[in-house]
Amino acid sequence: MGRLWRFDEAINTDVLAPGIYMKSSLEVLAPHCLEAVRPEFASQVRAGDVFMAGHNMGAGSSREQAAEVLKFLGVSCVVAQSFAGIFYRNAINLGLPVFVLPALDRLPSALHDSANVVFDFDSAKLSLPEHKLHIQLDPLPSFLRDLILDGGLVQHLEKRFAILR
Amino acid sequence: MRTLAQRLISKACNSDQVNTGDIVVCKVDLAMIHDSGGPRRVKPILQRLGREVWDKDKVVVVTDHYVPVESEETKAIQLLTRQWVRDQDIQNFYDQQGICHVVLPERGHLKPGMFCVGGDSHSPTGGAFGAFMFGIGATEMAGVLVTGEIWIKVPQTILISWQGQLSPYVTAKDMMLATCRDIGMGGGRYQAVQFAGEAVRALSMQERMTLSNMAAELGAQVGLIAPDEKTAAYLQNAGVEMPEDWQDFCIEEAAEGDQKICYDAQTLAPQIAAPHSPENADNAQAFKNTRFDLAYIGACTGAKFVDLAAAASVLKGRKIASGITLKVAPASLRDQKRAEKEGIMQILVDAGAEFLSNSCGICAGYGADRLAENQVCLSSTARNFKGRMGAASSQVYLASPYTVAASAVTGRMIDPREILAE
Numbered sequence: 001m002g003r004l005w006r007f008d009e010a011i012n013t014d015v016l017a018p019g020i021y022m023k024s025s026l027e028v029l030a031p032h033c034l035e036a037v038r039p040e041f042a043s044q045v046r047a048g049d050v051f052m053a054g055h056n057m058g059a060g061s062s063r064e065q066a067a068e069v070l071k072f073l074g075v076s077c078v079v080a081q082s083f084a085g086i087f088y089r090n091a092i093n094l095g096l097p098v099f100v101l102p103a104l105d106r107l108p109s110a111l112h113d114s115a116n117v118v119f120d121f122d123s124a125k126l127s128l129p130e131h132k133l134h135i136q137l138d139p140l141p142s143f144l145r146d147l148i149l150d151g152g153l154v155q156h157l158e159k160r161f162a163i164l165r
Numbered sequence: 166m167r168t169l170a171q172r173l174i175s176k177a178c179n180s181d182q183v184n185t186g187d188i189v190v191c192k193v194d195l196a197m198i199h200d201s202g203g204p205r206r207v208k209p210i211l212q213r214l215g216r217e218v219w220d221k222d223k224v225v226v227v228t229d230h231y232v233p234v235e236s237e238e239t240k241a242i243q244l245l246t247r248q249w250v251r252d253q254d255i256q257n258f259y260d261q262q263g264i265c266h267v268v269l270p271e272r273g274h275l276k277p278g279m280f281c282v283g284g285d286s287h288s289p290t291g292g293a294f295g296a297f298m299f300g301i302g303a304t305e306m307a308g309v310l311v312t313g314e315i316w317i318k319v320p321q322t323i324l325i326s327w328q329g330q331l332s333p334y335v336t337a338k339d340m341m342l343a344t345c346r347d348i349g350m351g352g353g354r355y356q357a358v359q360f361a362g363e364a365v366r367a368l369s370m371q372e373r374m375t376l377s378n379m380a381a382e383l384g385a386q387v388g389l390i391a392p393d394e395k396t397a398a399y400l401q402n403a404g405v406e407m408p409e410d411w412q413d414f415c416i417e418e419a420a421e422g423d424q425k426i427c428y429d430a431q432t433l434a435p436q437i438a439a440p441h442s443p444e445n446a447d448n449a450q451a452f453k454n455t456r457f458d459l460a461y462i463g464a465c466t467g468a469k470f471v472d473l474a475a476a477a478s479v480l481k482g483r484k485i486a487s488g489i490t491l492k493v494a495p496a497s498l499r500d501q502k503r504a505e506k507e508g509i510m511q512i513l514v515d516a517g518a519e520f521l522s523n524s525c526g527i528c529a530g531y532g533a534d535r536l537a538e539n540q541v542c543l544s545s546t547a548r549n550f551k552g553r554m555g556a557a558s559s560q561v562y563l564a565s566p567y568t569v570a571a572s573a574v575t576g577r578m579i580d581p582r583e584i585l586a587e
């Protein structure tokens with residue numbers, strides 16, 4: 001069981017990975033993830049938690065630390081109403097599952113911040129066991145699924161080059 | 166009907182016809198990386214994969230983010246960058262020559278018909294030259310560097326056409342702030358935005374670059390402009406020829422289902438965007454008398470030669486107001502040299518400007534000049550997200566170089582036409 005971190009506002013790369021820590025390692029950057037909007041996030045997020053955002057999640061720069069830091073902090077999946085293109089590609093390349101939600105106004109009220117949730121990658125389902133509720137997320141094209149299952153682009157290329165050898 | 170985006174992609178994936186939504190693998194003509202997201206991030210991945218760069222002549226490396234170095238960490242990043250460039254024998258290396266998106270075209274690397282990727286979100290700037298160029302992250306860049314290929318989903322096009330003529334002191338920056346306001350930061354939905362119409366054709370190449378650059382702020386994948394004689398003249402000046410097939414890319418069409426937006430350039434007024442999003446734009450008039458501390462002419466978006474010239478045209482014979490700081494970071498060394506030659510730098514000096522190096526500077530929120538707590542900045546850059554340019558409590562307003570310069574003179578925000586009409 002994980003916790004749902006719900007952000008209704010647009011979350012951009014500059015709040016996920018603040019510029020001043022970009023010269024540093026992920027370990028140094030991570031405690032500052034989202035500190036401008038939700039200072040307790042980095043210290044309280046746990047493995048298996050689900051990150052939920054509104055429209056244009058990850059807008060802004062191409063810095064992939066914005067996606068990497070969420071994975072590093074244990075986020076198992078990012079769901080949003082829509083994603084910024086570069087963030088979406090980065091997340092998949094880093095093996096972080098990203099899914100588009102059905103429109104927010106139709107989402108159940110149980111999907112509130114800090115709700116208990118379970119995410120299942122294979123079925124692309126987000127569940128709230130206490131409410132016996134399952135939300136079907138928009139499935140990924142199969143080759144993007146494979147990229148994530150391989151663990152990201154680097155692992156995927158390792159496999160490809162191994163076959164070539 | 167084929168769009169420019171489709172034409173460019175079909176060339177890159179060597180297919181006669183591509184349709185919106187197709188997923189295709191494209192050959193990359195050029196890959197640009199910079200010191201922040203470049204060698205320090207891709208080197209370990211290439212090592213892990215046991216591969217080298219697929220074609221060193223197609224890779225361009227620029228140092229612009231950690232310039233000047235201000236700590237041991239940034240010194241190490243620059244050292245690593247230079248060593249990697251040497252190890253890989255990459256000749257296209259521009260070390261502290263200016264901001265990547267400005268350096269690339271001025272050195273003749275971008276031409277109509279090319280398919281390019283850049284390790285930076287403002288890579289759509291290359292679209293001003295009729296190239297399909299978009300930003301990617303470092304892991305994906307490493308993938309490109311070892312394979313020379315990348316997959317894309319053929320995007321829809323949004324054709325934004327500007328009819329008529331812009332009024333004096335209204336710029337490409339104002340066009341983009343107004344568009345951000347109207348369609349929002351996610352309004353481009355990773356589509357191919359294409360700029361067209363009389364007012365776009367009338368813009369200089371550097372002004373067109375501002376349009377394409379800020380396609381990133383619309384959430385678009387690319388910001389395309391069909392090539393023309395101005396493109397040819399620019400390339401000639403950069404010492405390269407137009408490709409023979411360039412007229413194949415003179416397309417200003419939308420496909421079925423594509424969105425078209427039409428603007429009347431004549432009625433556009435200078436714009437200012439309030440913190441913390443470019444969407445918060447309105448006529449500069451609406452911000453009249455708003456206080457600020459720092460006027461910043463900087464970034465690939467707002468400190469090219471044309472931008473320096475615009476600021477100077479306001480500041481000529483004028484001085485900045487007491488209590489206001491004006492910082493100028495010319496976007497490239499070449500643009501700075503040209504501005505020096507044409508007396509523009511002297512005008513800025515006389516008005517009271519301070520100068521920063523030819524790099525990203527405050528725009529990236531890196532370095533010693535980053536904004537302090539509660540500092541309010543009026544900036545010619547592209548992005549005013551909370552905390553981006555410094556402290557979380559700092560506030561950034563976006564405007565054109567004319568508006569930034571005029572406001573620096575009066576000490577409060579103002580529509581530049583108010584003082585220029587005097």
Ligand code: SF4
Nearest residue numbers: 287464465525528529
């Ligand atoms: S000047 Fe600003 S927008 Fe341009 S590349 Fe540098 S950080 Fe990005």
